[in-house]
Amino acid sequence: MISYQLASTIRLGVKSLLLHKLRSALTMLGIIFGVCSVIAMLAIGEGASYEAQEAIKKLGSNNILLRSVKPPEQARQQGGGGGGGGGGPRGMQLKYGLTYQDGSRLQTTIPGVKRVLPMRIIRENVRFDRNEVPCQVIGTLPFYPEVAGAAIVRGRFLAHIDEVHQDNVCIITTGLARRLFPHQDPLEHSVKIDAFYYRVVGVLQERSQPEQRSQSGKMEGQPLDNNVYIPLGASRTRFGEVLIRRAAGSFEAEEVQLHQITVQMENTAAVETADPQIKTLLDKFHDQQDFEIIVPLQLLRQAEQTKRIFNIVLGSIAAISLLVGGIGIMNIMLATVTERTREIGVRRALGAKRRDITRQFLVETVVLSVGGGLIGVVVGVLTPIVVSQLTTMKTIVTVWSVLLAFGISGAVGIVFGLYPAKAAARLDPIDALRHE
Amino acid sequence: MPRPSAIIRIEGVKKRYVLGGENEVLALRHVDLAVEAGTYLAIMGPSGSGKSTMLNILGCLDRPSAGSYWLGGEDVSRMPDDQLSEARGRKIGFIFQSYNLIAQLTVLENIQVPLLYQGKDVRLFHDRCLDLARLVGLGDRLGHRPNQLSGGQQQRVAIARSLVNDPLMLLADEPTGNLDSRTGTEVLDLIDRLNQAGKTIILVTHDERVAARAHRVVHMKDGVIDREVVNRPPPAPSR
Ligand SMILES: Nc1ncnc2c1ncn2[C@@H]1O[C@H](COP(=O)(O)OP(=O)(O)OP(=O)(O)O)[C@@H](O)[C@H]1O
Ligand SMILES: [Mg+2]
DSSP: OHHHHHHHHHHHHHHHHHHHHHHHHHHHHHHHHHHHHHHHHHHHHHOOOHHHHHHHHHOOOEEEEEEEOOOOOOOOOSSSSOOOOOSSSOOOEEOSSSSSSHHHHHHSSSEEEEEEEEEEEEEEEEEEEEEEEEEEEEEEETHHHHHOOEEEEEEEEHHHHHHHHOOOOOEEEEEHHHHHHHSSSSSEEEETTTTEEEEEEEEOOOOGGGGGOOOOOOGGTTTTTTTEEHHHHHHHHHHHHHEEEEEEEEEEEEEBBSSSSEESSSSSHHHHHHHHHHHHHHHHHHOOOOOOEHHOOOOOOOOHHHHHHHHHHHHHHHHHHHHEEEEEEHHHHHHHHHHHHHHHHHHHHHHHHHHHHHHHHHHHHHHHHHHHHHHHHHHHHHHHHHHHHHHOOOOOOOOOHHHHHOOOOHHHHHHHHHHHHHHHSOOHHHHHOOOO | OOTTTTEEEEEEEEEEEESSTEEEEEEEEEEEEETTTOEEEEEEOOOOOOOOHHHHTTTTTSSSSSEEEEEEEEEEETHHHHHHHHHHHHHHEEOOOTTOOTTTOOOHHHHHHHTTTTTTOOOHHHHHHHHHHHTTOTOOOOTTTGGGGGHHHHHHHHHHHTTTOOOOOEEEEETTTTSSSHHHHHHHHHHHHHHHTTTTEEESOOHHHHHHHEEEEEEEEEEEEEEEEEOOOOOOOOO
């Protein structure tokens, strides 16, 4: 009975609103934009922070990453062991970065260290048959998968024996396997890197590519998981420690022992304490700032903090736009009440109580705002999809953002509809009837 | 005390309008009136004599400044607003000079409006609404909107609407004021038939010929009842 009455009040409200289609549509527009912007902005923000957090999580929250960085002040040093890479006209040779000694010092002095994983990262083209793919050739140790959280999908990873013999074996990532061996099983085939052949002994599924944020801008736009893993010793002997980069006709030689050291700590608590200790230790042996320390755990916390602030800012913007929408609704409803004073009087004469009038106008406002809210939800859910189609930006529409936006639109209707509805009900029947 | 058969009894009713400051208008000075069930009463008088004011008080749309008013045995002069609304909806049917149909509703829906405010399920009264629409000769216009009807048709919808809750009486303030004489006559004939069927009618008019249809004609002047003419005796109270 009551629900039947409510249904007929809603039907009446819709009818009254349809009497002024343009006006109702324009009034709804405020709410539509408000709701749509809440959902879309939150979806884009959520997507961005999700990507950032995923990227950071991939680095491993128990890990501390040390990377060699070319020192900003180009403190040039004439080359020491310019072994393999040399030849050609003598250019400038730069020696910097993390060393094997750093690795062993970290292992022995810092408490709470589980493993220290050294890596040499060299950019080379990898060839098989007629396929050639630019790759990162990573010289590392057998426990790389445990530290980086990668999984072997075929064959095996590097073994201790490979390191001892400095064998020419390699493991390739799944992405690279697809590119180099589109129609074949890569295992036991040999790929050519620089001047040497390496036997493929395994295929690795990367969880992380810590190398992707490399300092050099050259890797941009390249698929991220084209990695080849070879024994650290092999990398050292086959490529040497001096790397030559050819740029615009000039040569630039760099001597870098290790490009990255991943320090895996026992637990996250150890990460916190080890961070400053590592810095102090390395500073003692590096007279220039040629390394950076990345603590994914801290980055994660920062990202969460940033996201909180972002949400507050978005929330405020959304609140303001919904407020403006609400004021628009209130304005129109006040005008409507004035315009329909006569109707109010007639209804009162026909037996309507004050609360019937309040309900009628309140329902009308809520229909307006919830209608706008519904349209806003649809548009707001579609917008992020379009955005991610057009920009490859990741967007995540969360259920709570939809509920929030929709809930607020309903609340806006009630809050801003209450005053006009009460104003309508306050009118004396005879005054309302006499109104013209 | 009101006699049981008097459907309306007002005693010593005054209506004062305060226009701000010292200015005030005494629209009704002192009015006593009793109306028996089944009576057809016409109120006449010059413009500004207080006819509409009196009708509005009788219709519970307005409250007297002083005096008392019994409607169907209930003292309504000091009722709270909600009860007054209820009394209006249940006991009184209004017919206005300017019809006052609700623009966004169809003929049928307009007839149903008073049911809604009595908390009645409109679906259960569908047949009654159809009967009323037929009674006023608009059985074939149920889906039309007020702006698709002539003035006379609109007024007939208003009459059907006023009857839907089976009120004690119908109040009409110059119901034919906006109609030409032929349609006016049709509407008045309809009101006559309703009265013959037992409905109490109170009607304000300027037209002698309209007043001639009533049992009693009350002439007002400057806020008091100046004189009363009885055209023919009202029906004897049956109950
Ligand atoms: N709301 C009001 N405020 C102030 N004065 C009012 C109000 N309503 C009526 N009056 C005054 O009360 C007096 C009676 O008015 P009322 O409307 O009852 O006259 P009426 O007899 O219906 O006249 P008409 O035949 O022109 O309709 C008039 O002097 C009018 O000015
Ligand atoms: Mg009048």
